[in-house]
Amino acid sequence: MKWIVLGTSSGRPTARRNVSAGVLARDGEWLLFDCGEGTQYQLLRTDLRLSRMRYVFVTHMHGDHVLGLPGLLGTLNLARHDRKVTVFGPPGISRYLRDVFRATYFRPTFPIDVTEIDAGMVLETDQFTVEARRLNHRVTAFGYAVHEKARPGHFRIDDAMRLGVPAGPLYGQLQRGEPVTLADGRTIVPSDVVDADRPGLRVAYCTDTGPTDAAVELARGADLLVHEATYTIEMVEEAEARGHSTAAGAATVARDAGVGQLLITHFSPRYEDVTPLLAEARAIFANTIAARDLLEVRVGPDSRPMD
Ligand SMILES: [Zn+2]
């Protein structure tokens, strides 16, 4: 599983940074978080295939997070996309898409399911769940947390053979966690032949927001927290007035939530060089990296940038 940064600039793009969007890629399909203007152009610069996009999660209705969505959906149409795309977002997202579609004579040839969410569980598939919580911004904004479900532990065939378990249905029973009794009366328990479940990975995405308990709750125990850090601490009053975080604020959320790694993003265009933001965050939460456009971060106990 990896996180791919598509845009890192707050409000408007700069020559080197596009506005907000990020992708969580797993097993050949991917989830899009936010879709600022130009996101589809950034996608062209990755190896992601548009046809594998299933879900879009929009945090809030500010333009730097949603203005790219109609264009991206339009491109899917031109590519004769035929799988359903599900969009989750705050109240207002349905009317926004409906009005743009109508005004631009856009008729999707594939199903687009738009759901206006409230806080809580917004999606459950057989492989992961997605939870939303209300953040602390000037307009209604949601953060999201993706929790992969635990994956079954590795079945040790060598041990099963050594213990004389015949191949076949008994393997399945043991894999499902049930003890089995062999023909000679011996009982084999799952832990004799199956490793413990592998915990699922967790990623939280919190932007735009001031530091808030909701972000801490979303990020609790996450392998990777993607959190906005619009300003340095010198600008804390501006941050509070505009519903944004300083780098120190983002790092405090990461520390309080006990995450594995923090990825800061959504930088004010005033910072051409984000080194001061990174240093400020690292003083509070050492395992912090600064996002840059098209950076890929492997998600896991050993989260790190993939260069
Ligand atoms: Zn923003």
Ligand SMILES: [Zn+2]
């Ligand atoms: Zn905003």
